[in-house]
Amino acid sequence: xxxxxxxxxxxxxxxxxxxxxxVDGDYVFVSGTTGFNYAANSISDNVVEQAEQxxxxxxxxxxxxxxxxxxxxxxxxxxxxRDDFEPCxxxxxxxxxxxxxxxxxxxxxxxxDAMKLEVQVTARLPR
Numbered sequence: 536x537x538x539x540x541x542x543x544x545x546x547x548x549x550x551x552x553x554x555x556x557x558v559d560g561d562y563v564f565v566s567g568t569t570g571f572n573y574a575a576n577s578i579s580d581n582v583v584e585q586a587e588q589x590x591x592x593x594x595x596x597x598x599x600x601x602x603x604x605x606x607x608x609x610x611x612x613x614x615x616x617r618d619d620f621e622p623c624x625x626x627x628x629x630x631x632x633x634x635x636x637x638x639x640x641x642x643x644x645x646x647x648d649a650m651k652l653e654v655q656v657t658a659r660l661p662r
Contacts, residue, residue: 541599543573543592556596561660563600567613567653568592569645582619582651586626589654597658606658607636613653617642623652 541556542548548555556565570585571578573592579585590604597603610631614620620640636656645653 539600541596543596545573555592556600558600558660563597563602563606563658563660565593565596565656565658567611567655568596569650569653571650578649580649582614583622583626585650585652586623586654589652590626590630593654593656597656600658600660602658602660604630604656604658605634606661607631607634607656608659609637609657610639611655612638612640613643613645613655614640615642615644615648615651619651 539558540554541558543555545555547553553566555568556563568589569578569592570582570588571592572588579588594604597606612620612623612627617640645651
């Protein structure tokens, strides 16, 4: 299988040199994804709303790759404020509760102070 690059259309993909997702072999690697709403060209001030939008954005990339959130095998959560993690649990449960991928959480500053969460996933293409 050849390598396939997936773009969200973000100007930063071109400027920085990355793809929203890369399909390589049986796997889909989705870049760290924030809660930016591309349709509204905005980002919510609410971390729970950002968490929901992260998964909407991730699902779009996975769909283009031929996968879905049900195919996620690994997830990484990055938050500037670890106290924001627990309020997002219901969103994570909604999207990944049945999938239960391997997970990592860490606290780190993000590139823009409006971003309260970044989520990165790896999925395996369905057979």
